């Protein structure tokens with residue numbers, strides 16, 4: 001597995017015995033208020049090109065829940081302790097900003113809700129959270145179903161043609177189509193065909209990922225940034241997206257002006273339930289750059305994360321056929337009991353989604369093993385204590401969700417995909433009931449605003465896909481390995497063989513003869 005070369009990585013990063021005695025912990029305010037932070041010494045070379053959160057796991061086992069990692073002149077604090085994570089994210093969240101993250105994402109998100117800090121963040125959070133009310137999220141379930149159905153049609157064709165499919169890119173397109181409609185009522189239709197705007201979104205995303213993993217910020221070099229072909233392409237992509245955004249905002253504004261508007265808490269325009277429509281109806285300033293920054297932020301935040309969750313969920317399901325069987329059994333039962341979908345082709349309703357408890361656990365557990373993003377980034381704005389360790393202002397901090405989610409002390413069989421670890425009749429696991437050992441959507445005031453949205457979206461897509469198809473790793477597919485951008489990607493795609501499932505005999509009187517061979521692939525004939 002990919003956690004195997006532990007020893008090799010530790011050697012590269014230097015065992016505790018090699019700690020340079022001269023590298024002393026920075027001490028807040030000049031006076032020592034606690035023990036020195038454990039220090040690990042690393043080199044950038046050992047991290048470039050590989051999923052950087054993996055060596056952090058090995059170091060966590062060696063140095064503990066809070067330690068300092070030195071990368072040449074730079075230094076980071078790595079946090080893998082639930083109480084310290086709770087302190088930074090919730091109890092003393094005012095003392096921390098987004099730091100490096102805001103700097104890296106500035107070119108695309110500006111002061112959108114994810115990078116924003118202080119007063120801008122406070123005002124915008126208050127404007128945006130109400131847009132994702134219960135009625136909106138419920139309306140989105142139809143959208144999730146429609147988009148997932150389009151993906152099913154694509155897979156149906158691949159199954160007929162006997163072609164393998166690369167699921168990671170298909171999931172990326174599925175969630176792009178969903179988030180475009182959901183945020184600003186735009187149909188990217190990227191599942192059907194490639195167009196300039198879809199390409200522009202991907203150019204922008206790849207740039208954001210490159211910047212967050214690149215050791216040298218070439219995009220800041222004065223002349224290079226204007227003549228580099230790569231930067232020119234990025235600027236053109238951003239200009240194209242911004243033009244579309246301007247058009248969408250103008251169109252939406254006209255709709256709002258023509259409405260007999262009665263704004264209230266659960267306001268929603270049935271024809272256009274988008275977040276943009278809510279924001280304009282609530283009085284958001286159409287001409288502001290802030291509105292564009294927030295739309296762009298939600299486009300990116302809600303696209304890549306959900307796609308990564310689906311990718312790793314299907315990877316895990318292919319590795320754990322017993323979980324897949326149980327999942328398919330629940331989905332078959334749920335859709336059969338739904339009167340609107342007796343023949344099995346209706347789209348899921350909110351009621352169905354609520355009944356899909358095991359499916360939800362599958363997503364919960366997939367998010368434990370593959371958190372998106374695997375680390376949260378913060379910077380201290382003042383002196384503080386992290387557990388027993390004093391820290392100064394200006395420290396860059398990585399909270400490793402990956403480490404929290406795989407901590408062997410906290411989780412039984414931490415590396416095993418076991419959706420049963422949370423009983424179906426219990427509450428959905430979240431940061432509060434798991435005491436900050438489980439943070440799939442963060443925690444505290446900066447917690448994800450799209451957690452319900454994303455959970456329903458991934459549950460609906462997973463249920464609809466496994467209901468109609470079986471998924472196996474394609475024969476001869478390259479091994480699935482991880483690499484990081486903002487979320488965890490595969491290095492070479494998720495290549496799968498998709499086969500149609502035999503529909504369960506839903507009409508009791510219709511006799512079905514099911515012929516099954518030893519490989520488990522089945523075919524049926526109705527007599």
Ligand code: HEM
Pocket residue numbers: 113114125297298301302303305306309372373376377439440441442443445446447448449450451453454455458
């Ligand atoms: C923040 C995860 C889907 C919008 C966050 C954070 C996490 C997260 C961990 C906290 C970041 C931090 O504290 O530094 C996820 C996952 C998703 C998902 C795993 C999918 C499975 C979405 C969707 C939307 C969205 C669909 C939009 C509709 C946001 C926004 C923030 C955020 C705006 C920033 C909130 C703030 O700082 O006040 N997300 N997210 N996310 N997410 Fe999500």
